[in-house]
Amino acid sequence: MSAQPSQQETRSRIVVAAMELFWQKGYQSTSIADLLQRAGVHSGSLYHFFPGKQDVLLAVLDLYHGGIDEMLLAPAWHGIDDPIERIFALLAGYREALLGTDCSYGCPIGSIALELHEPDPPVRAGLMANFTAWTDAVEHCLVDAGPRLPDRLDRRALACFVLTTMEGGVMLARTYRDVARYDMAVGQLRQYLDQLLQQGDAARPPRKTRRS
Amino acid sequence: MSAQPSQQETRSRIVVAAMELFWQKGYQSTSIADLLQRAGVHSGSLYHFFPGKQDVLLAVLDLYHGGIDEMLLAPAWHGIDDPIERIFALLAGYREALLGTDCSYGCPIGSIALELHEPDPPVRAGLMANFTAWTDAVEHCLVDAGPRLPDRLDRRALACFVLTTMEGGVMLARTYRDVARYDMAVGQLRQYLDQLLQQGDAARPPRKTRRS
DNA sequence: GTCTATACCCTGATAGAC
DNA sequence: GTCTATCAGGGTATAGAC
Known part of the structure; x- marks a missing residue:
């Protein structure tokens, strides 16, 4: 349907990047800066979708579960x-x-x-x-x-x-x-x-x- | 022999405190400040015996092993x-x-x-x-x-x-x-x-x- | 060997223009 | 929704008097 690469797709990039980094480096050792760089977004975008780092983790756990x-x-x-x-x-x-x-x-x-x-x-x-x-x-x-x-x-x-x-x-x-x-x-x-x-x-x- | 409570005993207090805290809170979540408070020493003493936090961990692992x-x-x-x-x-x-x-x-x-x-x-x-x-x-x-x-x-x-x-x-x-x-x-x-x-x-x- | 004070960095999170 | 700039706080580690 929507061919635009933005919209909800940004959130997904953040979660996928977090999944990879948490897997490789662990949760605590992964900084927000690491996340932003890997996902190719800036902090404003991340905090638009998630209240904080822990909520990104919850999304990752949901992704694994789903x-x-x-x-x-x-x-x-x-x-x-x-x-x-x-x-x-x-x-x-x-x-x-x-x-x-x-x-x-x-x-x-x-x-x-x-x-x-x-x-x-x-x-x-x-x-x-x-x-x-x-x-x-x-x-x-x-x-x-x-x-x-x-x-x-x-x-x-x-x-x-x-x-x-x-x-x-x-x-x-x-x-x-x-x-x-x-x-x-x-x-x-x-x-x-x-x-x-x-x-x-x-x-x-x-x-x-x-x-x- | 030596009845004095100081000397090498300070080092031991640090290691024991670290063992307890690492067990309860984990290594990364334990700060140097936590260590100092639990051991009842100040940062000068800790860094006199250990080059850094990781070396305290090594001493703890040795303590477990021994x-x-x-x-x-x-x-x-x-x-x-x-x-x-x-x-x-x-x-x-x-x-x-x-x-x-x-x-x-x-x-x-x-x-x-x-x-x-x-x-x-x-x-x-x-x-x-x-x-x-x-x-x-x-x-x-x-x-x-x-x-x-x-x-x-x-x-x-x-x-x-x-x-x-x-x-x-x-x-x-x-x-x-x-x-x-x-x-x-x-x-x-x-x-x-x-x-x-x-x-x-x-x-x-x-x-x-x-x-x- | 032990203390106080502090330097310096990186952290998560925020403010506000666009 | 996305960007830039930045804050406030806690982190490890150090400096130097005693």
């Missing part, structure tokens, strides 16, 4: 139907992000979550919404796996476990600037899930010889 | 000999720390690790040394478990997995201000270890009925 399907899950799950493999494809996506940045940048939500020790309630709500959506997606995969997993298994708890593995693994990878520990953690998670699948109600032990 | 046995492991392992239970006692210690602070404060090393996106090499070395010592301690427990665990199990990888579970769990507990997700993650880790113990070379399956 884009979790298209930006995160869809790319990771392209061509993958098996629900269990989708979980590890998601984890592989974070691995790629680590490798592509020399293990410097990890999960933006987790970074901000630990960076702000006493975030204001709306910020915490935004962080929680992102974590919850992520956990929901993984839980959905586990539910889709149906009887392949033991009935007694708490799907919600395991989904939460997947998230802690990712976040903890990313933390170590970034600290050591090496994916090795991320891989170790994901490998252990894989082993745990393999064991659960063997115990699944759909698993009829065909022989005493297990898996090929 | 005290991991007496301050962290010994209290958590008091009266607990079983190596596997020691791992969960360690995790229970972090749970207590969370509960005692309304789930506001978690692992100080992990917080700083994610707070500083591009830490200077000596800081990263200090963080790595702490993570490595922690992982070593857990790995030692796993090695002590000997044949109770499967021979094929990678002790180092599992120790790393324990650390990621703790760090990720603490992150979620702090974000949600609720230990529930920490408990879920640790519970899943417990289940994984239970399965491994059942597969251990020392486990002779006595019956088809498993665990009472």
Whole structure:
């Protein structure tokens, strides 16, 4: 419709610039001046759209939350139907992000979550919404796996476990600037899930010889 | 020997104050003025002992690293000999720390690790040394478990997995201000270890009925 | 070694012309 | 809505008397 590049598009440039900078440098280390330069706007424009820096952060968290399907899950799950493999494809996506940045940048939500020790309630709500959506997606995969997993298994708890593995693994990878520990953690998670699948109600032990 | 309260004791007061403040408020959010007030010293004293703020952080990381046995492991392992239970006692210690602070404060090393996106090499070395010592301690427990665990199990990888579970769990507990997700993650880790113990070379399956 | 005073910079945020 | 210029405050770090 509107071909004009201005209007609401300026606000979007600010939010996208903030998303990138918060991811790379962190929230506290990103100054308003950094934001303005990256977005190519001046301070009058920013403060026209946002009351302050924290409101830019809220917009970024909303952007992540709103884009979790298209930006995160869809790319990771392209061509993958098996629900269990989708979980590890998601984890592989974070691995790629680590490798592509020399293990410097990890999960933006987790970074901000630990960076702000006493975030204001709306910020915490935004962080929680992102974590919850992520956990929901993984839980959905586990539910889709149906009887392949033991009935007694708490799907919600395991989904939460997947998230802690990712976040903890990313933390170590970034600290050591090496994916090795991320891989170790994901490998252990894989082993745990393999064991659960063997115990699944759909698993009829065909022989005493297990898996090929 | 020396009964005088001054001398090197001032330096120690600064480091201890910094340890507390960095834990509570984070590194970046703690100002030099905060440090001086808490330590009860003035800026001249601080800059007499340390070139700058970052060097105080290095001293704090050294303090954590040097005290991991007496301050962290010994209290958590008091009266607990079983190596596997020691791992969960360690995790229970972090749970207590969370509960005692309304789930506001978690692992100080992990917080700083994610707070500083591009830490200077000596800081990263200090963080790595702490993570490595922690992982070593857990790995030692796993090695002590000997044949109770499967021979094929990678002790180092599992120790790393324990650390990621703790760090990720603490992150979620702090974000949600609720230990529930920490408990879920640790519970899943417990289940994984239970399965491994059942597969251990020392486990002779006595019956088809498993665990009472 | 410890104190007081302060330099100097960068921060988030604002004022007001256009 | 966008620009320029700038404010007030807090940040780290320093200078120099004692």
